[in-house]
Amino acid sequence: MTSTTTSTVERAFEAALYAADADSALDTGASVLAADPAADAELARRGREFVAAAWRRGWQPADVVRIVRRELDDVHVHLVSALIREQVPDDRPRGPRWTAQLESLPGSGEAPPRTDRFSHATAVLELYRLLLRLPSLEPLDDLSDHGSGGRSTGKARPESRMLTRIRALLAKAEATGFPEEAEALTAKAQELTARHSIDEALLGARATAKDAPGACRIGVEPPYEQAKAVLLDAVADANHCRSVWNEPLAFSTVVGFEADLEVVELLYASLLVQAQTAMTKAEAAQRAGGRRRTKSFRQSFLAAYAHRIGIRLAAAAETQVTDDLLPVLATREVAVTAEADRMFPETTTTRLRGVTDAAGWTEGAEAADRAQVGARPRLPRPS
Incomplete structure (x- = not known):
């Protein structure tokens, strides 16, 4: 990750996610990202951070997929499912219900739909904007294996x-x-x-x-x-x-x-x-x-x-x-x-x-x- 790629992502986010009139600036942010392929890895990393932030606010995988499907389109469902899978190695151990939700994520094993860089960047920014604005929910305790001292095995x-x-x-x-x-x-x-x-x-x-x-x-x-x-x-x-x-x-x-x-x-x-x-x-x-x-x-x-x-x-x-x-x-x-x-x-x-x-x-x-x-x-x- 370089300062240049970080700057690219920050400029795109400033336009599309944080601006007062983000809708009108969405094209601007997508254009910035589409013009800089070197920023793709940083963009994905920031997406995993948005997913982790959703977990801290009480959301679970099925909840996120459900609201993305409700508010956006199939391409966004595919994107968020991929992000959730990619974030798993960085996550802490979870309970069996969480694991079952991961296994039920849509699009597993499917090739991502082909699209041009501008359209892809637009969809990513639309998804991130939704993830950024998710409210806090009542946290659901992970179901534990009581025979292992209260620690969840995830199974x-x-x-x-x-x-x-x-x-x-x-x-x-x-x-x-x-x-x-x-x-x-x-x-x-x-x-x-x-x-x-x-x-x-x-x-x-x-x-x-x-x-x-x-x-x-x-x-x-x-x-x-x-x-x-x-x-x-x-x-x-x-x-x-x-x-x-x-x-x-x-x-x-x-x-x-x-x-x-x-x-x-x-x-x-x-x-x-x-x-x-x-x-x-x-x-x-x-x-x-x-x-x-x-x-x-x-x-x-x-x-x-x-x-x-x-x-x-x-x-x-x-x-x-x-x-x-x-x-x-x-x-x-x-x-x-x-x-x-x-x-x-x-x-x-x-x-x-x-x-x-x-x-x-x-x-x-x-x-x-x-x-x-x-x-x-x-x-x-x-x-």
Whole structure:
């Protein structure tokens, strides 16, 4: 690195990132970079610094990719994914959830799209400008291997046989074209989910080193993000977790024990797919009847779906626990609530907006009923 290349990057940044009217100066900054190939290495190094700064502000790889995809274009997603990979050797050890996010970065093994130097420099500056302006988030503690003295190994624990079965059942429920089969598969997945959560709770209670709640962020993307956030909250609550929605940044933070976080992610994703499938069929039926579907229909449909799923999940959860399990689950509930309150000492509630279509509400409620999350046989008492 020479003073000349540093000067080139600084001049480009001064024009494109720090100027009061950065949009009008973006071309200037890109032109400066395009004219000096020797500055490429310094430009990349500064990009890795921006990524490291995002980690210090509480962001994680999936969060950064999600907001870049939302605010910019595919070329920027490719650029930031490459930067994140390049920054890994300079980073400290992280937990297994972080490692899984790195492994899921888009564009792995793909050749970068070909472009001219000016276009590439423009895209890089647009990306850096977004990274520079990311706000601070509540830090999520890395999940640790408690058997290694509290230090994270960065290795994900092997997926349990039960979780593998849940994943397979939900995949089949999403893929089938027969509503009755989807209902039966989802019901079975719900039953296994409850068993999985309680088994993990009992293991944690008997372990010498106590498990502790963690947290993850789940994207809640437009459109109809408010109804989706309500659905995620219902799924989280039924699975002994707490969910806090960040509307401006399009995600919810879910706090809970790792086993419960895993099933919340799975179940929420599956219910969204099933809701979308049901909504598409309902719209087709309405169009066949001569009524044109609108945004208000979809908003009302998903709001009713989320509301009804919440009621049924809560009712189903009450049937799954024997008296012997109550102290164990109560202890974990207290721990989750305390962690959520620590992370988010100030929260507000909001009302669902745009629920004005009666047909959409009726169809959504009926679709939630078909999701089949009713009462199931009690789980066996612990030995």
